[in-house]
Amino acid sequence: MLHIQHKLLFLLKIEQMQAKINYKFSANLWKDTSSGGWVFVSLPKNISKEIRDNLKWQEEGWGRMKASASIKNVEWDTAIWFDTKTDTYLLPVKAVIRKKAHLELNDLINVSISI
Numbered sequence: 001m002l003h004i005q006h007k008l009l010f011l012l013k014i015e016q017m018q019a020k021i022n023y024k025f026s027a028n029l030w031k032d033t034s035s036g037g038w039v040f041v042s043l044p045k046n047i048s049k050e051i052r053d054n055l056k057w058q059e060e061g062w063g064r065m066k067a068s069a070s071i072k073n074v075e076w077d078t079a080i081w082f083d084t085k086t087d088t089y090l091l092p093v094k095a096v097i098r099k100k101a102h103l104e105l106n107d108l109i110n111v112s113i114s115i
Helices: 002-017 045-058 095-100
Strands: 022-031 039-042 064-071 074-083 088-092 108-114
Touching: 022 045, 045 064, 045 074, 045 088, 064 088, 074 095
Parallel strands: none
Antiparallel strands: 022 039, 022 108, 039 088, 064 074, 064 108, 074 088
8 A cells, every 4th residue: 555655656756747848939921832821830949949859859850849829719739840950949720720710820929838
């Protein structure tokens, strides 16, 4: 019984250590013509640098990192992708999210992400 209690306490501590880091920024919504029409928001370079310097170990391959995002009270689980050409992370914004948040290309939007 004591072993089970220690194991549960250990798992609880691990969950507490998985706190997320939150970032807020404003950026324009843009469409990439070379990748099948994906729509993105580019994270600011200073935020991208901080994430890359401190959390790169969380990347899963091709610069993909799990994240949660929020735009105009629309929240979703997603991933950000590091773009080596622009030296910044990109947040893809799918059509369903754009529709729910009433977003148009080139809109300047306030974004919150959690990693």
